[in-house]
Amino acid sequence: MTEGENDGVFPFIEGEIIDLVATNSKWANLIGRWMNDPEVRQYSRNAWPLTIEEIKKWFEPSSDDSLKDFVVFTIYHKKDKRPIGSVGFNHINWLNRNANVFGSIGEKEYWGREIIVEASKLLIKYGFTELNLHKIYAGVFTPNKRSLRAAEKIGFKKEAVLKEEVYVDGEYVDAHKFALLKKDWMEENK
Ligand SMILES: CC(C)(COP(=O)(O)OP(=O)(O)OC[C@H]1O[C@@H](n2cnc3c(N)ncnc32)[C@H](O)[C@@H]1OP(=O)(O)O)[C@@H](O)C(=O)NCCC(=O)NCCS
Incomplete structure (x- = not known):
């Protein structure tokens, strides 16, 4: 048995420090803790409390065979x-x-x-080389200094600033729209 099979964790995309893995239903409580944590949810805009029952429903089989408009990975620390x-x-x-x-x-x-930064770069490569996306974008709000800096390090270019777009912590703040085109990403990654 290879490493990871014991606990049902197997990489979908391999990185150096982390892997991107399929989310496992046994992590429902953990995800609940993350998504309800005041500091973590502050800029993710999870404005409604999320119950464990709601999270567990994500893992129920669906008869919906339409094209997915959503894909999520768990970031798994290898060491x-x-x-x-x-x-x-x-x-x-x-x-x-x-x-x-x-x-x-x-x-x-x-x-x-x-x-x-590592997780987003792996995701972006997947988006361009497996999902055949043409453009990948991201939105960050002014007070989220960590994400603004991370967006630059990931290689996103700023396209627009939407004034007073989002209500965060009692005030309207600007939304910074970042994007990356496949041709620019390929140029940077050849
Ligand atoms: C935002 C988040 C995803 C960043 O991930 P991370 O792995 O910590 O990012 P990094 O380690 O690349 O750090 C980002 C930058 O923020 C900087 N930073 C850290 N704390 C900071 C602060 N209080 N103010 C300003 N910058 C800060 C770091 O110095 C780093 O920049 P540097 O490498 O130039 O020094 C993570 O903090 C998080 O999950 N936060 C909660 C959820 C969230 O906000 N998600 C994003 C929604 S858009």
């Missing part, structure tokens, strides 16, 4: 052998071939170690 966050695409538009990146590190002791 520490533990799930620490999530990253994925939502709003995938198969006609225009674009999608939005979301990501969060739920285990706060892993913040500041550039893990979101």
Whole structure:
């Protein structure tokens, strides 16, 4: 038996410090803790409490065979052998071939170690080379300094600033729209 089979963890995309793995239903409580944590949810805009029952429903078989507009991975720390966050695409538009990146590190002791940068770069490569996306975009709100810096390090280019777009912590703040085109990403990664 190879490493990982014991606990049902197998990499879908391999990285150096982390792998991107399929989310496992046994992590429902963990995901619940992350998504309800005041500091973690602050800029993810999880404004409604999320119950474990709701999370468990994500793992129920669906008869919906339409094209997915959403894909999520768990960020799994290879050395520490533990799930620490999530990253994925939502709003995938198969006609225009674009999608939005979301990501969060739920285990706060892993913040500041550039893990979101590695996870996002793996996700972006997957988006361009497997899903055949043309453009990948991301939105960050002004007070989220960590994400603004991470977006630059990932290689996103800023396309627009939407004034007073989002209500965060009692005030309207600007939304910064970042994007990356496949041709520019290929140029950077040849
Ligand atoms: C935002 C988040 C994804 C960043 O992930 P991360 O792996 O910690 O990112 P990094 O390690 O690359 O750190 C990002 C940058 O923020 C900087 N930073 C850390 N704390 C900061 C602070 N309080 N103010 C300003 N910058 C800060 C770091 O110094 C780093 O920049 P540097 O490498 O130039 O020094 C992570 O903190 C998180 O999950 N937060 C909660 C959920 C969330 O906000 N998700 C994003 C929604 S868009």
